[in-house]
Amino acid sequence: MLFGRANAPSIAAGNSRGLEQVVNVRSQGGALGDLSFQVGPQAHRTSNIVADSAVQELRVAGRERLIVVEDDPVTRTMLVGYFSENNFDVVGAGSCAECRQALRMRTDLVFLDVQLPDGDGFDLAKEIQATSNAGIIFVTRRDTDVDRILGLEVAGDHYVTKPINLRDLLARARSVLRRRSIDRKAARTHNSIAFGDWIIDLTRRELLGSDGKPVALTRAEFDLLAALVGADGRPLSRDYLIEVVSNRQAEVDIRTVDALVARLRRKLVGSGTPVITTVTGVGYKLALSERL
Numbered sequence: 001m002l003f004g005r006a007n008a009p010s011i012a013a014g015n016s017r018g019l020e021q022v023v024n025v026r027s028q029g030g031a032l033g034d035l036s037f038q039v040g041p042q043a044h045r046t047s048n049i050v051a052d053s054a055v056q057e058l059r060v061a062g063r064e065r066l067i068v069v070e071d072d073p074v075t076r077t078m079l080v081g082y083f084s085e086n087n088f089d090v091v092g093a094g095s096c097a098e099c100r101q102a103l104r105m106r107t108d109l110v111f112l113d114v115q116l117p118d119g120d121g122f123d124l125a126k127e128i129q130a131t132s133n134a135g136i137i138f139v140t141r142r143d144t145d146v147d148r149i150l151g152l153e154v155a156g157d158h159y160v161t162k163p164i165n166l167r168d169l170l171a172r173a174r175s176v177l178r179r180r181s182i183d184r185k186a187a188r189t190h191n192s193i194a195f196g197d198w199i200i201d202l203t204r205r206e207l208l209g210s211d212g213k214p215v216a217l218t219r220a221e222f223d224l225l226a227a228l229v230g231a232d233g234r235p236l237s238r239d240y241l242i243e244v245v246s247n248r249q250a251e252v253d254i255r256t257v258d259a260l261v262a263r264l265r266r267k268l269v270g271s272g273t274p275v276i277t278t279v280t281g282v283g284y285k286l287a288l289s290e291r292l
Contacts, residue, residue, distance in 0.1 A: 063089035064108040064177055069099045069124070070139070071117050075164075079111060079139075082166050083173070096124050107134040108180075109173055112156075114140040114147065125155035129219070135176040139164065149256065152245060153218055175243070193229055195286065196275060198268065200229055215267055220245045224260050228276060228286040235279040 066088050070076040076092045083090045093099040096119035099110070110128055114121035125136050138151045143161040151159045157176045160169055191203045197210040205222055207215040217225070227236060227244045241257045261276055261284055268275040277287040 063087060065089045065091070065106060066173070067091055067093055067099060067102045067107055067110045067134075069093045069096075069110060069112045069116065069121070071095065071113060071115070075162075079164075079169075083170070086170060088173075095119075099124060100127070103128065103132055103134075107132055108177055109135045109137065111137050111139045111169075111173075114138060114142050114151070122150060122154050125151070129155040133180075135180055137169070137172060137176065139169070152256070153220055155219055195229055196268075198275075200226060202226060217264075217267070220256075221260055221264055221267075224257070225264055228284065231286065233286055235282045235285040237283040239283075241283060 066083055068076050068079045068083075068090060070079065070092070071094050073094065076094065080090045080092045091102050093102050094117070096116050099112075103110075112121050112125060112128075116124070121138065121140065125138070128134060128136060135157045136155050137158040137160060138156045139160045139162065140147075141162045148159045158172045160172065192199055192201045198215070199208045200206075201208065207217055207222065207225065209215055223244050224241055227241065238254055238257050242254070245257065245260065265274070265276055274287050276284050279285055
């Protein structure tokens with residue numbers, strides 16, 4: 001299902017006073033039928049939609065909290081409505097400034113556009129990563145390979161291009177939230193794991209060498225290494241590692257995983273024994289024995 005036509009007037013941020021508007025979104029092929037989202041001062045009575053963080057921010061206990069950072073009001077309202085209907089607590093933000101304000105409350109996941117009126121989405125993602133444990137899914141029209149790889153290298157868990165497939169985006173969001181929940185549980189159980197000459201700290205997301213100094217890793221490099229360490233010597237397929245680094249574009253994904261492994265191999269030197277080995281026809285595995 002692709003995000004198709006939205007038969008509704010343009011909704012300006014904060015312009016709901018005294019009005020009650022309905023956004024009708026028709027999916028292509030009618031897979032989900034027509035989705036109607038009511039926007040205005042009475043919207044919370046029908047579908048608990050938060051149309052814009054400047055207008056209303058609803059915190060629902062027990063729900064995972066999402067922020068939709070999108071400057072187009074129709075797209076923002078559509079995403080907020082869809083995920084609200086799927087039992088998430090969602091707030092919309094039309095700019096970097098509104099996103100920063102929304103991040104003052106605990107946030108589990110951010111849908112982030114790259115082109116925003118008051119800043120660059122990649123730079124905002126770095127801020128989010130530095131100040132929050134929230135996952136990040138880029139949702140943007142910028143679809144070049146350079147942008148995709150940059151987004152994933154900077155901070156993104158996924159990089160989704162428009163037009164939006166709502167069901168696919170929902171599946172990605174649940175995957176990110178599920179994986180982060182598992183990571184948090186693992187971190188509480190095994191905060192640090194030693195392997196070879198290195199110690200990986202899953203809580204601080206640090207890799208320490210034998211001299212105790214941190215080894216600089218990108219987010220994707222750390223996630224891939226943590227997956228290999230957690231596999232306890234079992235080989236992991238490239239498809240699984242693609243999911244770990246969250247790049248689902250097939251032609252880019254395999255090359256990206258191979259490139260990440262090559263960079264890790266260059267950084268993990270010192271023991272004389274290869275740390276990551278290739279398993280022909282499968283993928284990669286950690287060659288050194290782990291010890292807690």
